[in-house]
Amino acid sequence: MAEIVKESRIEVTDGALIPDSAEKSIFSAWNISFFGAIIILILLPILSPDPYKDILLFIPDGIATTFQVTVLSIIFALIVGLFAGLGRLSRVKIINRIATIYVEVVRGIPLLVQLFYIYYALGKLVQLPRMTSAIIAMTFCYGAYMGEIFRAGIQGVPQGQMEAALALGMTRSQAIWKVIIPQTFRIILPPVGNEFIALLKDSSLVSILAVSDLLRRGREFASTSFLYFETYTVVALIYLIITLFLSRIVAYMEKRLKINGRV
Amino acid sequence: MAEYRIQIKDACKNYGEVKALKNANLNIEAGEVVLVIGPSGSGKSTMLRCVNKLETLSSGDIFVDGDCVTDPKSDIRKIREEVGMVFQNFNLFSHLTALRNITLALTTVKNTPKEEADEIGKKLLARVGLADKEKSYPGQLSGGQQQRVAIARALAMNPRVMLFDEPTSALDPEMIKEVLDVMLDLAKEGMTMMVVSHEMGFAKAAADRVVFMDEGEIIEIGTPTEVFDSPKEVRTKTFLEHIL
Numbered sequence: 001m002a003e004i005v006k007e008s009r010i011e012v013t014d015g016a017l018i019p020d021s022a023e024k025s026i027f028s029a030w031n032i033s034f035f036g037a038i039i040i041l042i043l044l045p046i047l048s049p050d051p052y053k054d055i056l057l058f059i060p061d062g063i064a065t066t067f068q069v070t071v072l073s074i075i076f077a078l079i080v081g082l083f084a085g086l087g088r089l090s091r092v093k094i095i096n097r098i099a100t101i102y103v104e105v106v107r108g109i110p111l112l113v114q115l116f117y118i119y120y121a122l123g124k125l126v127q128l129p130r131m132t133s134a135i136i137a138m139t140f141c142y143g144a145y146m147g148e149i150f151r152a153g154i155q156g157v158p159q160g161q162m163e164a165a166l167a168l169g170m171t172r173s174q175a176i177w178k179v180i181i182p183q184t185f186r187i188i189l190p191p192v193g194n195e196f197i198a199l200l201k202d203s204s205l206v207s208i209l210a211v212s213d214l215l216r217r218g219r220e221f222a223s224t225s226f227l228y229f230e231t232y233t234v235v236a237l238i239y240l241i242i243t244l245f246l247s248r249i250v251a252y253m254e255k256r257l258k259i260n261g262r263v
Numbered sequence: 264m265a266e267y268r269i270q271i272k273d274a275c276k277n278y279g280e281v282k283a284l285k286n287a288n289l290n291i292e293a294g295e296v297v298l299v300i301g302p303s304g305s306g307k308s309t310m311l312r313c314v315n316k317l318e319t320l321s322s323g324d325i326f327v328d329g330d331c332v333t334d335p336k337s338d339i340r341k342i343r344e345e346v347g348m349v350f351q352n353f354n355l356f357s358h359l360t361a362l363r364n365i366t367l368a369l370t371t372v373k374n375t376p377k378e379e380a381d382e383i384g385k386k387l388l389a390r391v392g393l394a395d396k397e398k399s400y401p402g403q404l405s406g407g408q409q410q411r412v413a414i415a416r417a418l419a420m421n422p423r424v425m426l427f428d429e430p431t432s433a434l435d436p437e438m439i440k441e442v443l444d445v446m447l448d449l450a451k452e453g454m455t456m457m458v459v460s461h462e463m464g465f466a467k468a469a470a471d472r473v474v475f476m477d478e479g480e481i482i483e484i485g486t487p488t489e490v491f492d493s494p495k496e497v498r499t500k501t502f503l504e505h506i507l
Contacts, residue, residue: 163317164354168368168420169344178371182358
């Protein structure tokens with residue numbers, strides 16, 4: 001039994017903890033956190049309608065904005081990431097160097113600073129709308145992480161696939177687009193799911209640009225009512241429920257892919 | 264020069280200090296079936312992989328139908344279309360169905376219309392005895408079935424030469440026969456084949472010549488009877504004693 005084959009999982013940043021499918025108990029950490037959070041969120045307005053009812057009526061607008069920023073950023077980041085990843089693997093030196101510099105630069109600058117930079121510093125040259133700046137910054141940052149995921153995913157496809165494609169007379173780029181890339185999706189879906197969760201959490205940073213996301217709506221409510229404890233409790237619970245829910249979906253996808261995968 | 268389907272001239276391949284192939288010379292005529300045997304690391308797979316330039320020779324030349332594979336100016340993709348290859352680990356495209364595995368190169372490389380490609384694919388699947396598996400993914404097929412699909416995939420390009428790199432080594436014993444039967448049929452139909460394999464049964468039934476390699480060199484070439492029953496070289500004799 002010494003040989004327990006564990007499929008390597010690509011981990012790039014701190015996404016939500018993916019629930020371990022081995023943990024089947026009802027009192028798993030995930031179940032306690034998820035259902036605990038939901039129960040508290042339901043009980044609070046029932047037990048003390050003032051102020052929790054008001055908070056719960058005011059904040060949800062922000063959820064839509066949070067998702068808008070997250071979904072748009074992740075889509076653009078996937079596109080940027082695909083090319084960054086291909087660039088990192090390119091045999092053309094200059095392309096390889098540009099992609100690598102991009103990844104290094106992004107990794108070396110905090111996301112909050114990137115946000116400030118794109119909105120305020122570059123604002124001296126072109127004043128972009130807040131929402132656009134926020135999405136550009138998130139895309140720029142997460143594109144680099146996605147690039148690393150794509151790179152690992154492409155390298156995870158067995159060498160023999162490329163050889164088989166070349167042996168049939170395909171060009172390298174035909175082989176990459178028709179044979180290699182489609183097979184990377186199976187490998188990268190779980191880490192991309194994780195990035196989505198991480199991005200959703202990081203999207204709270206855009207509230208600093210006065211984009212009225214979930215956190216910003218909370219801040220707006222708290223600053224007029226001075227109910228900091230109550231407001232931020234609700235904000236935190238909503239974030240927690242969303243990320244836990246998404247992490248369960250990612251775990252489910254991962255399981256499905258393992259079943260449907262080859263071998 | 265074009266009288267040979269494959270011509271290997273003074274082929275050398277070095278990996279750093281290691282000489283994987285030393286001055287190999289081999290001519291294969293159209294319709295010939297040549298089996299390449301030898302201990303592991305003897306350079307037989309390297310030689311095979313140089314024929315369609317999956318590996319590049321360090322020196323020497325290889326011609327396929329008179330076209331120089333080793334000339335950097337020649338269009339290697341055109342040559343590869345003429346040279347089908349079957350791998351030890353099948354290397355089927357795991358995200359595609361058996362049928363699509365066969366038709367992908369037709370539609371992308373030869374721009375064959377999809378309906379026509381599907382027709383060719385279905386015919387080939389039937390030919391390798393897998394007509395009912397067109398919608399199966401590689402993961403749903405046994406090793407033997409996968410290798411038969413891989414042969415069909417290579418045949419779809421209508422090659423003049425087929426290269427087999429240890430096609431049965433990764434298979435369970437009970438599946439070897441179904442793959443060899445397909446290869447025997449091909450040989451009977453007059454396909455030019457270069458096969459790296461130790462399948463003696465196949466050699467005796469279908470091979471015109473057997474090439475024995477050791478330490479990157481071609482040691483002996485002869486008919487199966489000559490090489491197996493009365494090897495001239497000591498190294499051939501020793502090797503055959505080990506595998507028989």
